[in-house]
Amino acid sequence: MRTKKILIIYNKVWSYRLKIFDILNQHYDLTVAYSDKSFVGKKFDFKTIYTPGYDIGPLFFHKTNLKKLARDYDVVIAISNVRWISLMLLSVKRRKFKFILWGIGVSASYENKLDSKTTWDRVRFFFAKKADAILFYSSYPVKKYIENGIAREKLFVANNTVAIDEHFNLAETENSKTDFLFIGTLYPQKGIDILLNAYIELTKTIALPTLQIIGAGPMESTLKELIEVNKLQDKVILHGAIYDQKTLVTFFSKSLVCISPTQAGLSVLMSMGYGVPFLTSADAITGGEVFNIKKDENGFIYNGTDEDLKKTIVWIINNREKVLAMGRNAKLHYDQFRKPADMANAIRDAIEYVLNK
Numbered sequence: 001m002r003t004k005k006i007l008i009i010y011n012k013v014w015s016y017r018l019k020i021f022d023i024l025n026q027h028y029d030l031t032v033a034y035s036d037k038s039f040v041g042k043k044f045d046f047k048t049i050y051t052p053g054y055d056i057g058p059l060f061f062h063k064t065n066l067k068k069l070a071r072d073y074d075v076v077i078a079i080s081n082v083r084w085i086s087l088m089l090l091s092v093k094r095r096k097f098k099f100i101l102w103g104i105g106v107s108a109s110y111e112n113k114l115d116s117k118t119t120w121d122r123v124r125f126f127f128a129k130k131a132d133a134i135l136f137y138s139s140y141p142v143k144k145y146i147e148n149g150i151a152r153e154k155l156f157v158a159n160n161t162v163a164i165d166e167h168f169n170l171a172e173t174e175n176s177k178t179d180f181l182f183i184g185t186l187y188p189q190k191g192i193d194i195l196l197n198a199y200i201e202l203t204k205t206i207a208l209p210t211l212q213i214i215g216a217g218p219m220e221s222t223l224k225e226l227i228e229v230n231k232l233q234d235k236v237i238l239h240g241a242i243y244d245q246k247t248l249v250t251f252f253s254k255s256l257v258c259i260s261p262t263q264a265g266l267s268v269l270m271s272m273g274y275g276v277p278f279l280t281s282a283d284a285i286t287g288g289e290v291f292n293i294k295k296d297e298n299g300f301i302y303n304g305t306d307e308d309l310k311k312t313i314v315w316i317i318n319n320r321e322k323v324l325a326m327g328r329n330a331k332l333h334y335d336q337f338r339k340p341a342d343m344a345n346a347i348r349d350a351i352e353y354v355l356n357k
Contacts, residue, residue: 004355005029007073008102009066009087012036013048015243016266019163021046023344028351033069035062053086062086070097075351077102077135082123091130098132098354102158102347104287105134105141110189110263114140114286125150132354135347138288156353158346160289161338162266164273165249170331173253173275174324179210180313181255181276183248183267185241186217189285191261196223198310200230206314208235212251216241252276256323257300257316261309264290269338272298275331277323279312292338298329 006028008021013034022045024030031047040050051064066086070076078087080103091099105124106115125148128134134150136142137160146152186192192213202208213223213236220238227236242248252258252274260267264284271278272292279300284290293299300316302308316323 003029004074004351005031005072006075006077006351007031007033007070008077009033009051010035010079013039013042013044016162018044019340020344020347023341024347027348031073033064035060058083060084060086066090067093067095070095073097075100075354077347077351079103080105080124080134082120082127088123088127091127098357099130100133100135100350100354101128101131102135103137105136106144108285108287110187110285112285113283114288115144121148132357133350135350136288138291140288140291154353156346156350158343158350159292159338160266160287161269161334161340161343162273163245163340164270164334165245168249168253168274170275170328174327176254177256177320177324177327179212179251179254179256180208181212181214181251181258181271182260183214183251183258183270184260184263184265186213186215186219186223187263188219190263191281192219192223193226194261194306194309195259196226196236198306198313199232199236200226201306202310202313203230203232203235206317208313209256209317210234211236212239212255213237214239214242214248214251249274256320256327259313260284264293268292268299269334272330272334272338275327277326277330279316281309292333294329294333296326298326298333 013032025046031049033049033051035051035053051062053060053062060083075098077100080101082088107117108114128150133154135156135158139157142155145155182192184190255276257279258271258276259279262281262284264280264286268278268289277299278293281304282301283304295301300312302312
């Protein structure tokens with residue numbers, strides 16, 4: 001039997017997707033199309049193709065003739081972004097290939113909380129009805145899509161996740177866990193300044209663990225100034241951006257908790273994979289990853305006030321053994337439900353569904 005050809009149309013060949021793509025490539029003849037020129041010439045275990053495009057206002061158009069490209073594939077999986085007009089149009093044109101939309105399913109960005117804006121919803125639902133299947137990053141949008149006339153059987157959930165170092169052993173790290181961790185791009189929307197100000201206040205009354213900050217971005221100079229003015233150089237360490245997995249393991253191995261006050265993205269899954277509970281606010285910006293956190297069982301959700309953040313930090317410091325147990329629960333959740341293979345298998349379910357329609 002001929003191996004089915006799958007085309008995934010994306011913007012970048014994201015490093016956190018490589019494991020998922022590699023798994024899919026074991027079962028299909030996979031090609032990943034990307035529009036970011038910086039990936040031209042890079043080698044992967046699966047096929048890639050550069051499909052450039054251009055922006056007109058908020059909309060993106062491919063220069064590549066996607067309809068012609070898609071004819072060579074059995075299934076096309078497209079990033080679910082209604083602003084990518086040339087992608088959306090693939091769903092409404094006459095076609096022999098099967099078409100799957102893949103994404104958050106509702107509005108979400110650093111500016112807008114999950115599903116807080118419904119401006120594009122009617123457009124989303126229109127194209128969803130035309131597609132053969134929809135893949136979501138979480139189960140959150142499923143009910144909303146059903147209520148808006150999309151058949152339940154064509155809705156699939158491939159819970160978002162990241163790969164971790166396969167040789168990591170949580171039991172070997174628990175005795176060395178002393179630090180707090182922040183990891184991610186230093187955007188204002190993540191509330192890293194909120195965390196640092198909480199540290200400044202708490203240092204006046206209690207001894208705090210070292211806060212390790214991994215990331216670079218617009219807030220870097222502001223953070224440096226805050227650290228220096230408040231003489232926290234020994235307590236708050238800025239490391240810049242780190243992408244090497246083996247280096248990241250050393251930080252997670254020494255961390256009691258990972259904190260991101262106002263944003264909960266893929267760092268939630270990375271933390272869980274390394275057995276580190278995640279602390280964020282109840283109204284954190286998310287693409288659905290925050291739903292992995294079960295409050296006080298495998299992570300922490302505070303009410304969004306500075307006082308509750310400080311209160312939670314103090315509780316963590318005073319309850320080490322309970323925090324370690326929460327880390328084990330976080331690791332168990334990742335191992336049972338959020339491995340890259342789990343995400344890849346859910347994508348395979350959607351592919352097999354459309355192939356057998």
